[in-house]
Amino acid sequence: MARIFKWLLRIATGAVVLFVAATVLVWYFASRSLLDYDGTYAVAGLDAPVDIVRDNAAVPHIFGASDDDVFFALGYAHAQDRLWQMTMLRRTVQGRLSELFGTRTLPIDTLLRRLDLYGLAVSSVAAQDAPTTAMLTAYSAGVNAWLAEINEGSRGRGAPEMWVFNAPIAPWQPADSIAILKLLALQLSGQASAEVLRARTSLIVSPERLADILPDDPTSGIAALPEYAALIGDVPRYAANTRGPSDALSPVKPFDLAGASNAWAAGITRSATGSTLLASDPHLGLTAPTVWYLARLQLQSGDVIGATVPGLPIVLSGRSADLGWGITSGYVDDQDLFIEEVNPDDPNQYRTPDGWADFRSRNSIVTVKDASAVTLTLRWTDNGPVLPPEVYDVGTVTPPGHVASLSWTALRGDDTSASAAMGMMRSLTIEQAIAAAEGYIAPAQNLTLADRTDIAMKTIGSIPLRDAAHQSMGRLPSYGYLPQNRWSAMTPYADNPEFLAPEGGIVGNTNNKTVDRPFPNHVSFLWGDTQRINRWRLLMQSRQVHTRDSFIEAQLDTVSFTARALLPLMGADLWFTGDAAADGTPERRRQIALTLLANWNGEMNEHLPEPLIYAAWLRALQDRLTRDELGPLSAEFTRADPVFVERVFRDVDGAAVWCDVIQSAPVETCTDISRQALDDALIWIGETYGTNLETLRWGDAHQATHDHPTLGTVPVLQWFVNIRQSTSGGDHTLMRGRTTGTGPDPFLNVHAAGYRGVYDFADPDSSVFVTATGQSGHFLSRYYDNLGELWRRGEYIPMSLDPDLARAAALGTTRLQPTEAQ
Structure with a gap:
């Protein structure tokens, strides 16, 4: 026995030693790429020395004698802090992820190759104006200078991820930055997926019920759509999903995760400060590190500071001394899916208004790690690239003998969006910024502006102009060979929605509908918000004048207008009713839950139990209302639409019929379904979080998931690279924390x-x-998550253009000198 014990002890000791040795080895190699922000480097491509001063939050303040030198240094700083993120963005848009990740990412590469965003970016380089071309060239040279330092200075391959996914890094090119802007456009575009979901739903429910489950904005008056089955023939009414499982690396998002944001501004008449105010918080999927990178640039046109995206040398949201700008997703209907008929006698042809025409096609080879290379035949029609059936689930609504193609404003090889964004960043007044934005193509955004005297908002980006006779008004996939379905032109920039110096002194957007125009001048039928705008309007109008602090208060507001509006309907016949019930019984738990909700003000505070009870109830209610009518398709409706629920409980146009379970003999009322849904929710809560309702915490369910896209699922490593935080807010609060809606943790904060x-x-x-994580992309750096706790608590860091303040508490200064100076 003693001998066995001795050997077990030796084995255990050896395992511990091996684990410690492996940990030390991993730390050693990973730490090689940790930055020392103090240092002097001789680099080729500079005209004069440049200082990159990292303030006490590691935000680089870049001081140089010329714009070219400043953008060179920005490229250098981006590459220092976020090299892995930059290379992953570039690989994604190039369709080259499978070289690292194997067959897992082949569907992503297949889509990006078919869209050819990178090829279009290469073509677009020649379309940029001279200052932008110089900026992109200088930025690329800066990135490449740091790559040279990695190769020559034993910098641990530049990032710890490079040890796991070892692959050569090609020099950065101007086209790479333009391509990343196009990739952002793909992430922010959800109209195509919305078309498919509407088509699939219309195959199951009547037009009247379609208006319930996929409601238009309640303030609009939209004509009824034709049934999809009548528009496109031979489509199965219960088509199964064709898309594969979602992947954290995929840039294609469902409509409700495609993009969002808040931005608002107050003019002098509504400001207590004597000048204007602007607040901006763009919303994207949460990752570690965050997609945003803070930077300050000393430009000849004036210093600017704000949020950049690594790989893209533009301050997308920020300010100069005289102008501030913020962006929100425009929700422009800038995508259309077309059903293209394939010639039954020649699969290389498709039908056009003028007869059969050849697909434009070419082959593309995708290299796949640990598997054979895949050769794709890429095909384009006059309307756009042909899509695989799994993208947007378009295969479910494509009849036999047809394929689907995509028209999208971003699919241009003369895209001048980068030049327009550069012009906006250099502008000194609202008028100059709006004029500069005319060349902006995609992604469509609402640009909120404030200079020292005025405020404005302008929708920027191309807006397709459709024929008044379009079969579906762009809301459903339609036949591509019918001329009335094709895009005729783009709306003149002057006709894009514009609000200059509004009379009320306040302008803003929460992704709500901005204009109410009849088709075909409608801008969009689908908007990203019908709820947050109500709370914003109340906060803006509740005081005559605003301050910086009142704008911060609104930005961090967690009161749900939706909860306040829906709970009185959901519990109308349930509040304080029913017989006395013993402790531990379902009836007693229901009474406790209803009592808690009756006294709740709708604040989605992370420390309260009521938000979790309400969210679980609403989720269960959505399932009860839709499961029998939609069957498996109900799984696509991952979050309750408040307008749908309100229509049902107010019986708008007979919408209360959703409460009756069509498969059952009794006629259920909305009160029955609401009570059953509450019981469903309480059972789920009890199984997941415990039965003591008073001790529940919304924050335990609503954790912000700043997960590393590539290492976040690796055992042990995930403890170091993922950042999880208990958060307040929810799907419909101004401090928005969009939930997953699916899986075992449906209330995780992912967007x-x-x-x-x-x-x-x-x-x-x-x-x-402030940003959601930190400046560094290196998980061993103290600046990987140093801003994350501030972000969670609703705190900020200063945004100063004073060079003395930047230098006073600097972490370090990186000085770049021309090689000739050495």
Whole structure:
């Protein structure tokens, strides 16, 4: 026995030693790429020395003698802090992920090759104006200078991920930056997926019920759509899903995760400060590190500071001394799916208004790690690229003998969006910024502006102009060979929605409908918000004048207008009713839950139990209302639409019929379904979080998931690279924390404001900003998550353009010198 024990002890000791040795080895190799922000480097491509001063939050303040040198240094800083993220963005848009990840990412590469966003970016380089071309060239040279330093200075391959996924890094090119802007457009575009979901749903329910489950904005008046089955023949009414499982690396998102944001501004008449105010918080999927990177640039046209995206040398949301700008997703209907008939006698042809025509096609070879290379035949029609059936589930609504193609404003080889964004960043006034934005193509955005005297909002980006006779008004996939379905032109830029110096002194957007125009001048039928706008309007109008602090308060507001509006309907016949019930019985738990909700003000606070009870109830209610009518398709409706629920409980146009279970003999009422849904929710809560309702915490369910896209699922490593935080807010609060809606943790916060900024032009240096994680992409760096806790608590860091303040508490200064100076 003693001998066995001795050997077990030796084995255990050896395992511990091996584990410690492996940990030390991993730390050693990973730490080789940790940065020392103090240092002097001789680099080729500079005209004069440049200082990159990292302030105490590791935000680089870049001081140079020329714009070219400043953008060179920005490329250098981006590559220092976020090299892996930059290379992953580039690989994604190039369709080259499978070289690292094997067959897992082949569907992503297949789609990106078919869209050819990178090829279009290469073509678009020649379309840029001279200053932008110089900027992109200088930025690329800066990135490549750091790559040279990695190769020559034993910098641990530049990032710890490079040890796991070892692959050569090609020099950065101007086209790479343009391609990343196009990739952002893909991430922010959800109209195509919405078309497919509407088509699939219309195959199951009547047009009247379609208006319930996929409602238009309640303030609009839209004509009824034709049934999809009548529009496109031979489509199965219960088509199974064709898409594969979702992947964290995929840039294609469902409509409700495709993009969101808040931005608002107050003019002098509504500001207590004597000048204008602007708040901006763009929303994207949460990752570690966040997609945003803070930077300050000393430009000849004036210094700018704000949020950039690594790989893209433009401050997308920020301020100069005289102008502030924020962006929100425009929700422009800039995508259309076309059903293309394939010639039954020649599969290389498709039908056009003028007869059969050849697909434009070419082959593309995708290299796949640990598997054979895959040769794709890429095909385009006059309308756009032909899509695989799994993308957007388009295969479920494509009849035999047909394929689907995509028209999208971003599919241009003369895209001048980068030049327009550069022009906006250099502008000094609202008028200059709006004029510069005319060349902006995609992604469509609402640009909120404030200079020292005025405020404005302008929708920027191309808006397709459709024929008034379009079969589906662009809301459903339609036949591509019918001329009335094809895009005729783009709306003139002057006709894009515009709000200059509004009379009320306040302008803003929460992804709500901005204009109510009849088709075909409608901008969009689908908008990203019908709820947050109500709370925003109340907060803006509840006081005559605003301050920086009141804008921060609104940006961090967690009261759900939706909860306040829906709970009185959901519990109308349930509040304080029913017989006395003993402790531990379902009836007693229901009474406790209803009592808690009856006294709740709708604040989605992470420390309260009521938000979790309400969210679980609403989710269960959506399932009860739709499961019998939609069957398996109900799984696609992962979050309850408040307008749908309100229509049902107010019986708008007979919508209460959703409460009756059509397969059952009794006629269920909405009260029955609401009570059953509450019981469903309480059972689920009890199984997941415990039966003591008073001790529940919303934050335990609503954790922000800043997960590393590539290492976040690796055992042990995930503890170091993923950042999880208990958070307040929800799907419909101004401090928005969009939930997954599916899986064992349906209330995880996966889509939120990765950047927040508030700018006060009475005292510009009192402006503040923050991002959701930190500046560094290196998980061993103290700056990997140093801003994350501030972000979670609703705190900010200063946004100052004072060079002395930047240098006073600097972490270090990186000096770049031309090689000739050495």
